Amino acid sequence: MSQQTQAADILSAPHVLEYPYRRSVGPVLSRFFTALRERKIVGVETSAGRVLCPPAEADPETGAAVSDRFVEVGPGGVIESWTFVAKPRDKQPLARPFAYALIRLDGADTALLHVVDADPARLRTGARVRPRWRAETVGEIGDIECFELETSR
C-alpha cells in the first residue's frame, strides 16, 4: 500500500477500552484518605523527621519505610508553582477555568498537587490557599473539591 493512500480509502472505528479495578490503597494512604473523610489532612513522618504530604510508603531520600507517626498538616498552605488551565478537559475536576498547583501545606516538607479555583490575575507563587471541602466526603483526594486563595473573602 502506498504512503499516499488517501484518507477516504482507510477505514477507522471506535475502540473503547474499559477495565474496572478495585485497588487497595495500603495502610499508609488509608490513613490519609480516612483523615480526608474527616476533613483533615495528614502527612507521615520519615525517620529523619521530615513530613511527607501526600504521605508515601517510603522515604524519598533513603528508601527506608516511613514511621508510623502521622501528623496533621495544613489545612492552609503555600503555592509553590501553578498553571492556569483556560480550557479544562472533560474529566478534569472543575468545568470552569482553574489552576493546578503544587501546594506545600503548613507543617509539610513536600508539596501536594491539587486544584485551585481562583482568578488567574490573583494567582502567584507564594500565595496562601486553604481547602474547600465537598459537602459529602468519602475518603478520596476529591474530598477536597479544590483550594481557594485565603484572601478571597
Added chain:
Amino acid sequence: MREVAIVSFAQSRHARRDLRNEVEILLPVVQEAVQRSGVERPFDFTCSGSTDFLQGQPFAFVLALDAAGAWPPIAESHVEMDGAWALYEAWVKIQTGQAETALVYSFGKSSPGDLPEVLSRQLDPYVVAPLWPDSVSLAALQARAWLEKSGRSERDLAAVAARSRRDAKGNPHATVAGDFAIDDLLDAPYLASPLRKHDCAPISDGAAALVLVAGDRARQVCERPAWIRGIDHRADLHALGARDLTRSASTRIAGEKAGVARRPVDVAELHAPFTHQEYILREALGLAEDTQINPSGGALAANPMMVAGLIRIGEAARRIHDGSARRTVAHATSGPCLQQNLVCVLEGE
C-alpha cells in the same frame, strides 16, 4: 567494555496523524535501517520500545513484531519505554557477549487517543491521577518554577521554539517546521500558563530503527561507525512535589557517568518535549555555549511518543556517520517533568 557502534539509522516522516497502522509505519523504517546496516538477518538480538496505552491493548507490541521478522530463531525483548532504553538493553546484551549484532526499533502512534489524557494514567493512581492533570499542565508547573528561579522569560522559551522550528526546515521527518517570529509566537494564548502551543512538542505518529554492531565487524559494514563511548540512565522521584523540578539531578548523574564533559561536544540532541526543559538539560549536562543543540529541530519539531528519544540517538549518530561531527551527545527522557533520563555519548574515529 566491548566496543559497540550504531551503523545505521532510519525514521518515518512523523505526521500529526498517520493513517497506516503500526506495522505499516514500522515496516519500511526497519527495512531501511537493516538495508543500510549491511548486516544480514537474523540479528543476534532484537529489542523494541513502545507503550501499549497508545494502542489500547495489552501486549500490543507483539503485533508490531511482524515488522521485524518475528520467526525463529529471533531472540527478542521489549521495554515499555522509549526506544532509547531498548537500545540500552541491546547494548548490555552485546556487552555480555551473547550478541554481536542487534536491531533496535520503537514506534508510537498517538493519534488514535487523547495523548495528554492517556499520559495522565501513568501518574500515582491514588492522589494524582484522579485529578486528571494532563501532561502539558504538569510541564507548566515545572516551567513556572524554573522561570521564577532562573529569572528567564517566556521570550527565552519562545526563542527555543523558533530556533527548533527553523532548524527543522532541513529535517524531512519533522511534524512542525518553519520560520516564526518570536513576537508572533508570544501573541498566542496560553495552553497552560506559562506554556503556549509553541512551547509544547507536537503530537506525532512515527517510528525509528537502528542497528548496533560490536567491534571490528562495525568497521567492516560502516565507513564511519558511531561508537557508543558512554551510556547511562537514571531516574528521579515520580512524586512531583517531593523533588526540585527546576533541576534534573538524574540527567546530571547520567551525563557524568556517560562522560559527557571529558571532551568537547560538537552536537547535542536533547529530548526536551517542552521549551524550558532544554535549558534544564543543558545545565544538567554542562554543555558549552558552542555545542550545537538539536540541529534536527528536536522533539519540538517531531515527538512520536516512545520514539523521540531513540531519534535523538539516531540523529546524533547520523552526524558521526556523515562526518559533520566527531563527538555527539544524545539524551532521552521518559515520564512527567523529565523524571527519567538517558544520556549517550557517541564518537567517530
